Amino acid sequence: MTKLIWGMVLFFGVHLLSLTPLRAAITSKLSENAYKGIYSLISLAGLGLMIWGFILARGGPDAARIVYDPIVGSSMVTMLLVLAGLILLASAHGKSHIRLLVKHPMSFGVGLWAAGHLLVNGNLSEVLLFGGFLTLSVLDIIVNTARGNVPSYEPKLKHDIIAVVAGVVIFGVVISLHQTLFSVSPFY
Numbered sequence: 001m002t003k004l005i006w007g008m009v010l011f012f013g014v015h016l017l018s019l020t021p022l023r024a025a026i027t028s029k030l031s032e033n034a035y036k037g038i039y040s041l042i043s044l045a046g047l048g049l050m051i052w053g054f055i056l057a058r059g060g061p062d063a064a065r066i067v068y069d070p071i072v073g074s075s076m077v078t079m080l081l082v083l084a085g086l087i088l089l090a091s092a093h094g095k096s097h098i099r100l101l102v103k104h105p106m107s108f109g110v111g112l113w114a115a116g117h118l119l120v121n122g123n124l125s126e127v128l129l130f131g132g133f134l135t136l137s138v139l140d141i142i143v144n145t146a147r148g149n150v151p152s153y154e155p156k157l158k159h160d161i162i163a164v165v166a167g168v169v170i171f172g173v174v175i176s177l178h179q180t181l182f183s184v185s186p187f188y
Helices: 002-017 022-029 032-059 075-090 097-102 105-120 124-146 157-182
Strands: none
Touching: 002 022, 002 032, 002 124, 022 032, 032 124, 075 097, 075 105, 075 157, 097 105, 097 157, 105 124
């Protein structure tokens, strides 16, 4: 569990830092590219530690530490939330109508993915991991909305089509590999 928590501290810490005025102070001392490089390295190290720690926690004594019982029969709702989240993630960088409507599709997408997983997972390591992602997503949406960071462009229907197709394809790949990658069937 320690590796999972340290991974979360690194990953979420650097992401939370970027939501504060400290980011501007750091970039005034470093170049923007140097900041992004350091940010990326810390994020990757944190993500790697989170994945490693999560795998260890799921197989170790902490696997039995239950925070709550998952909602019975909610796997279909989870799959719908994950599908919607992946479509939103796919729309995050294009000039789609989806991105204009949602404003922060990456954060909403990650939030839907995390919320869906919280419905069907109730042990401590899962609640920490998915709860952390959900919390970061909500904070990112709040801060960026308060800052007025919203996209502005002329939307193109082809970008919506690309986002939906990409989201559905990624969803299909993840669902088909979920048991192999995570040792958990998405159909329970």
